[in-house]
Amino acid sequence: MAPPSPAVLVLGPDSSGRSLVIDGGNVVSFGDRPAEPDGAERIDAADCRIEPGGVNAHTHIYSGLAPLGMPPPQPPPENFLQILERVWWRLDLALDREALRASARYYVAESLLAGTTTLIDHHESPRFIEGSLDVLADACEELGMRAALCFGATERNDGREEARRGLAECERFIRDNQSEGVVGLVGLHASFTVSDDTIRAAGDLCRRLGAKMHVHVAEDGCDVEDARRRGFDGPLERLFELGGLPRGSLLAHGVHLNAEQVRRVADAGCWLMQNPRSNHGNGVGYPPALAASERVAMGTDGYPSELEVEAAYLHQQAAEHGEPAAAVEARIAGGHTLAGELFGGEFAPLAPGSVGDVVVRDHRRVRQVVVGGRRVVEDARLVSADLDEIHAEAREQAPRLWERMASL
């Protein structure tokens, strides 16, 4: 089912007396006395701020059900690799179509309600590869989320054939995708779970399709050690040397990169995405070298997509590591520039011609959300789908998922 075509919307006036007009999915004016087109739908913004929608620059929609009572791992993990092996690599192995659909609809709904209008996702479900990106795209289109999707190819369960299938899913999706507001990327899990041949194949695929890569890089020291064992200076150098990072690619984390390596990423037109809560939670360290680039954006890495919470956490962590607040603000705003490169158009600041992804919030909560001119949250309620039904589906699927995880 095609989404409803965007209406002419007038939001405001907000607490600073400004109103915003959206027509055809884009902002046509933003100011004190905008000309109001006939038949426009009015959206109240009294005592609120009108601001660009939030961009979550790196996340994992597949982890959407985790807040619904995922049992703690036994025995408790003591390092990054054990966290992956006992939590996330078990969760992704246990995903089937039904569980993924429930995760996606739940995560996307809660993200929109929190004012996130774009998700840049990195997906893995090794026992449900073919068609998995359609499940995510369908949820995004149904609920009205803008998204960049990829399958993170890996060899960690079934070797080269597993990676081949992961890349084939990216290719199929990029070629076939017709979902409104959704684009496809090529994905690799990380340097340390793929062979040289898989990196070369992924880079070739990017060049054939004109697509960008999305990959985890130097999240933990184990990624660096692995690349060195394979004869490279590090995972970044390995990915570059094997042709796996075409211009504009997206590199999550970079915790264990130095300033020179971070500048090399920026010089190649690529992005780094910092994930402060996840980095801290996984005990992988803080990435001080990211200050060497302006091409850095912020993600939640599978945590709920509450960007204000993530930003507050980043401010606190950055201050502890001596980073100026202005640099952190620029990093949080980086997601809008990144979204512009992926989807086309200007995402911030809101001005005539910019993309109509807009959030209206008061001091307590998100009141209105518009994505590409489509109203998806009205008066703090999801209107693009039935939230009660989404929650019921999530509550039904979550225990099934925990059972399958326990049996692995």
Ligand SMILES: [Zn+2]
């Ligand atoms: Zn991640």
